[in-house]
Amino acid sequence: MTGTPRIWPLVLILAIFSTPLVIMYLYQIIDSVASPDPGSLIPGELDLSNWRFLWERIDSGRPTIWQVTFNTFLFASTTAFLVTLLSTTAGYALSRLNMPGRPYFLGGLIILHAFPTITLIIAIFIILQALGLFDTLLGIILVKAALELPFGVWIMKGFYDTVPWEIEMAGVQDGASRFRVWWELVMPQVKPGLAALLIISFLSGWSEFVLPLVLAPGSSTQVLSTFMNAVIQDDATADFGLFKAIGMYYSIPVIVIYLIFQKQLMNIYGGGTKG
Amino acid sequence: MELRLEKFTKAFGPVTVIQDMDLTVGSGEMMALLGPSGCGKSTTLFAICGIHKMTGGRLYFGDRDVTSVPAQQRSVGVVFQNYALYPHMTAEQNIGFPLKVMRQPKAEIAKEVQRLADLVQIGDLLDRRPAQLSGGQQQRVALARAMIRKPDVLLLDEPLANLDAKLRLEMRAEIRRIQRETGITAILVTHDQVEAMSMCDRIALMRDGKIVQLDTPERMYADPASQFVAGFLGNPPISFLPARAGEQLAIGQSQVLPRPAGLEVQGDIVLGIRPEHFGPQHGQGLHGEVIFVEPQGREELVDVQLDGGGILRAILPTGDPVKLGDRVNWGVSGGNILAFSTEGVRL
Ligand SMILES: Nc1ncnc2c1ncn2[C@@H]1O[C@H](COP(=O)(O)OP(=O)(O)OP(=O)(O)O)[C@@H](O)[C@H]1O
Ligand SMILES: [Mg+2]
Numbered sequence: 001m002t003g004t005p006r007i008w009p010l011v012l013i014l015a016i017f018s019t020p021l022v023i024m025y026l027y028q029i030i031d032s033v034a035s036p037d038p039g040s041l042i043p044g045e046l047d048l049s050n051w052r053f054l055w056e057r058i059d060s061g062r063p064t065i066w067q068v069t070f071n072t073f074l075f076a077s078t079t080a081f082l083v084t085l086l087s088t089t090a091g092y093a094l095s096r097l098n099m100p101g102r103p104y105f106l107g108g109l110i111i112l113h114a115f116p117t118i119t120l121i122i123a124i125f126i127i128l129q130a131l132g133l134f135d136t137l138l139g140i141i142l143v144k145a146a147l148e149l150p151f152g153v154w155i156m157k158g159f160y161d162t163v164p165w166e167i168e169m170a171g172v173q174d175g176a177s178r179f180r181v182w183w184e185l186v187m188p189q190v191k192p193g194l195a196a197l198l199i200i201s202f203l204s205g206w207s208e209f210v211l212p213l214v215l216a217p218g219s220s221t222q223v224l225s226t227f228m229n230a231v232i233q234d235d236a237t238a239d240f241g242l243f244k245a246i247g248m249y250y251s252i253p254v255i256v257i258y259l260i261f262q263k264q265l266m267n268i269y270g271g272g273t274k275g
Numbered sequence: 276m277e278l279r280l281e282k283f284t285k286a287f288g289p290v291t292v293i294q295d296m297d298l299t300v301g302s303g304e305m306m307a308l309l310g311p312s313g314c315g316k317s318t319t320l321f322a323i324c325g326i327h328k329m330t331g332g333r334l335y336f337g338d339r340d341v342t343s344v345p346a347q348q349r350s351v352g353v354v355f356q357n358y359a360l361y362p363h364m365t366a367e368q369n370i371g372f373p374l375k376v377m378r379q380p381k382a383e384i385a386k387e388v389q390r391l392a393d394l395v396q397i398g399d400l401l402d403r404r405p406a407q408l409s410g411g412q413q414q415r416v417a418l419a420r421a422m423i424r425k426p427d428v429l430l431l432d433e434p435l436a437n438l439d440a441k442l443r444l445e446m447r448a449e450i451r452r453i454q455r456e457t458g459i460t461a462i463l464v465t466h467d468q469v470e471a472m473s474m475c476d477r478i479a480l481m482r483d484g485k486i487v488q489l490d491t492p493e494r495m496y497a498d499p500a501s502q503f504v505a506g507f508l509g510n511p512p513i514s515f516l517p518a519r520a521g522e523q524l525a526i527g528q529s530q531v532l533p534r535p536a537g538l539e540v541q542g543d544i545v546l547g548i549r550p551e552h553f554g555p556q557h558g559q560g561l562h563g564e565v566i567f568v569e570p571q572g573r574e575e576l577v578d579v580q581l582d583g584g585g586i587l588r589a590i591l592p593t594g595d596p597v598k599l600g601d602r603v604n605w606g607v608s609g610g611n612i613l614a615f616s617t618e619g620v621r622l
Pocket of ligand 2: 316317318
């Protein structure tokens with residue numbers, strides 16, 4: 001906040017580039033609660049009818065917003081929980097246990113993480129069909145968790161790597177079993193990573209679009225992103241005000257989570273990811 | 276409790292780090308494992324506490340063979356070089372953790388923690404976390420944690436390496452006091468000869484995975500088995516001087532020393548002369564020029580370039596009027612000359 005003169009040009013440049021974004025967000029909020037004249041930038045009178053999706057069905061063919069929100073929450077939180085649980089154990093194994101083929105495993109993780117998901121979608125579709133999990137929440141939860149895992153494992157391994165080896169040895173000398181050492185002495189040191197990973201994978205699940213769109217197209221498994229997509233594609237009643245209001249509704253949890261957990265999220269950069 | 280290593284061998288994959296080592300530490304004794312970096316001190320320590328599996332040989336605590344007992348069930352307290360305190364626990368929880376693992380009642384744990392905190396004198400710091408403690412205080416917490424189970428053996432891996440000079444001096448005395456008070460059998464790993472000599476009953480000097488000499492500090496200093504041992508112990512270090520043994524000991528081109536009694540060999544040898552055994556207080560005999568003077572407060576170190584070759588170091592009380600470039604004629608205490616073969620074996 002202490003503005004030295006040299007910083008001002010930078011601030012100016014940043015301001016110029018971010019103005020369009022700020023304006024976009026601004027109109028996103030304004031338009032969701034106002035009814036402007038068509039083509040005009042000046043907001044008209046207050047109009048809450050865009051938010052009507054909260055208390056009534058938009059049209060009879062769609063599930064209620066609450067059903068969709070519940071689906072989204074279930075999808076995002078279960079995915080996050082699964083990813084965190086598996087990454088916590090897998091990261092420890094990769095960081096500490098001397099197993100055969102460990103370097104290849106690590107290399108594989110990175111490649112998997114960089115791999116474009118979309119190229120796998122047909123194969124995943126066929127697998128889900130065969131398993132009878134097509135068009136179920138469980139199906140997309142499993143797929144999403146699997147795709148997020150490489151990132152999670154890698155992050156957790158980085159956190160485990162920063163825990164001194166001697167702490168574990170001291171625990172063993174103090175008579176504790178390996179499991180207890182992990183649970184009681186090591187886990188508390190990687191808690192920040194755990195929290196960050198939980199939040200990040202929740203947010204990633206919350207905003208996932210392609211997987212539910214392709215692998216769970218039915219209306220009973222709709223999540224907010226596919227719900228929005230359906231609303232805008234409905235060309236009979238292209239209602240931009242409604243669309244914007246739903247968009248607002250969709251992003252509020254994300255914004256709130258970011259505001260609350262900023263510090264925990266920063267940890268992922270502080271905790272470091274060492275090879 | 277007596278600790279005995281028999282034919283201990285340790286290999287990491289194809290590399291054998293320690294071969295057939297025998298070591299016995301008497302009950303209540305404090306033994307130093309001393310040696311240069313990489314000689315296998317920590318490896319030995321970790322084998323004793325059970326972190327490393329032994330490749331060969333046996334380990335006994337008293338009469339009990341503990342070679343294949345897992346680390347958790349060996350009664351060993353370890354103080355690691357970086358203390359390895361649990362960062363998320365207070366000092367009290369750290370010290371009490373081993374008892375908590377043993378499911379002792381809370382009241383019992385609290386009592387024991389208090390007893391050990393008093394022993395290592397940190398009674399008023401118990402509710403702090405490690406990050407809120409100084410290096411010396413962390414060290415004390417680590418010591419208390421290692422001792423709370425009343426282990427058979429206490430192992431210390433370079434416990435003083437991370438402390439500043441003054442604190443090191445203090446903790447040296449402190450660790451020794453605690454070891455004496457509790458009568459625990461202890462092994463101290465260090466590469467600092469001063470630490471080993473001042474703290475321990477006996478020293479095992481290691482080199483390349485072998486014990487080259489095992490003796491009390493005094494005897495090891497006065498009667499080293501090899502040139503390596505003589506060079507390793509003593510601060511300021513011993514000076515080595517090539518010589519030819521004939522009628523007398525010929526040093527360099529032009530000077531001679533009388534043959535010490537009992538020296539049998541003829542031909543090329545190496546003499547070891549400690550700084551305190553060379554100087555004006557030992558009479559005259561060797562001519563040379565002062566090439567270096569290093570004041571050390573109470574004493575000063577003086578290097579003398581001998582006429583005809585060779586450098587000897589002397590240690591003199593401060594105030595001796597010796598200046599750089601002075602010509603001197605100083606003597607050597609004949610009975611204290613150490614002689615080695617050119618391969619470094621004591622003669
Ligand atoms: N896990 C390991 N794998 C392979 N070699 C090892 C391993 N641990 C130690 N060594 C080797 O064993 C030798 C002895 O190591 P050790 O740690 O016991 O040395 P040290 O005497 O404790 O030295 P320092 O004073 O530097 O701690 C070294 O040459 C080291 O490279
Ligand atoms: Mg070591």
